[in-house]
Amino acid sequence: MATNPQPKMTARNVNVHYGEKHAIKDVNIDVRADEVTAFIGPSGCGKSTFLRCLNRMNDTVASARVTGEIALDGENIYDKSMDVVQLRARVGMVFQKPNPFPKSIYENVAYGPRLHGLASNRADMDQVVENSLRRAGLWEEVKDRLQDPGTALSGGQQQRLCIARVIAVEPEVVLMDEPCSALDPIATAKIEELIGALRGRYAIVIVTHNMQQAARVSQKTAFFHLGNLVEYGATSEIFTNPRQEKTKDYITGRYG
Numbered sequence: 001m002a003t004n005p006q007p008k009m010t011a012r013n014v015n016v017h018y019g020e021k022h023a024i025k026d027v028n029i030d031v032r033a034d035e036v037t038a039f040i041g042p043s044g045c046g047k048s049t050f051l052r053c054l055n056r057m058n059d060t061v062a063s064a065r066v067t068g069e070i071a072l073d074g075e076n077i078y079d080k081s082m083d084v085v086q087l088r089a090r091v092g093m094v095f096q097k098p099n100p101f102p103k104s105i106y107e108n109v110a111y112g113p114r115l116h117g118l119a120s121n122r123a124d125m126d127q128v129v130e131n132s133l134r135r136a137g138l139w140e141e142v143k144d145r146l147q148d149p150g151t152a153l154s155g156g157q158q159q160r161l162c163i164a165r166v167i168a169v170e171p172e173v174v175l176m177d178e179p180c181s182a183l184d185p186i187a188t189a190k191i192e193e194l195i196g197a198l199r200g201r202y203a204i205v206i207v208t209h210n211m212q213q214a215a216r217v218s219q220k221t222a223f224f225h226l227g228n229l230v231e232y233g234a235t236s237e238i239f240t241n242p243r244q245e246k247t248k249d250y251i252t253g254r255y256g
């Protein structure tokens with residue numbers, strides 16, 4: 001498979017302020033379409049804030065001010081002409097706590113495709129729902145109870161349902177904000193396996209507190225500290241041969 005040399009997303013001189021608080025400082029990063037990129041760093045370093053810039057989720061925070069440029073396929077996502085609903089379909093997001101809608105499993109997945117007109121009739125929609133659940137590794141577990149409420153599933157299943165809901169609208173990028181932090185080790189392993197299976201189809205960016213997880217699932221790792229992007233590179237390099245003292249201290253557990 002030929003790889004596209006162009007990054008899927010680019011961030012240039014990105015700064016985020018919450019009122020007076022300078023949460024992200026001049027961050028530059030490229031995200032590639034065929035890779036999983038992990039954001040790591042101590043609590044409060046700005047990982048989630050920066051992740052949320054990538055699909056303009058910070059627009060919903062009144063005190064947040066984002067400057068600099070973030071582009072998707074070269075197009076500035078903060079441009080006035082950008083349709084934010086469309087953007088969030090192209091750059092989907094999975095949250096820390098599984099958050100299915102209080103609706104059936106089927107409806108959780110069908111909601112987005114219906115909103116975006118991706119299925120023309122019921123049979124089409126059935127196919128979209130099945131394909132999305134299959135891709136999310138959940139189909140076999142739920143195919144006989146699609147009308148049950150999504151909230152009746154286990155935590156790990158709910159998180160895979162949320163992933164199915166995101167991929168049902170055919171995104172280009174999937175952002176995951178600590179997707180396993182509320183899950184047990186078995187459910188976590190399933191999500192990690194799923195991330196591996198989805199890699200290549202979508203650009204994936206994952207925020208994680210768990211360094212082993214970053215090492216297992218990602219090809220690139222970005223280490224943030226106090227709002228700065230301290231180091232960014234191949235995951236294998238960051239974990240075995242970090243260039244910066246701060247990165248080394250963090251990955252060897254000297255602070256966190």
Ligand SMILES: Nc1ncnc2c1ncn2[C@@H]1O[C@H](COP(=O)(O)OP(=O)(O)OP(=O)(O)O)[C@@H](O)[C@H]1O
Pocket residue numbers: 018021023041042043044045046047048049050061063209
């Ligand atoms: N809505 C907000 N209003 C004001 N300050 C905020 C807001 N959200 C985050 N912050 C501050 O911005 C900084 C970065 O927070 P952020 O949640 O992005 O960090 P994080 O690295 O994801 O942390 P954690 O790993 O604990 O989730 C922190 O100092 C935090 O207190």
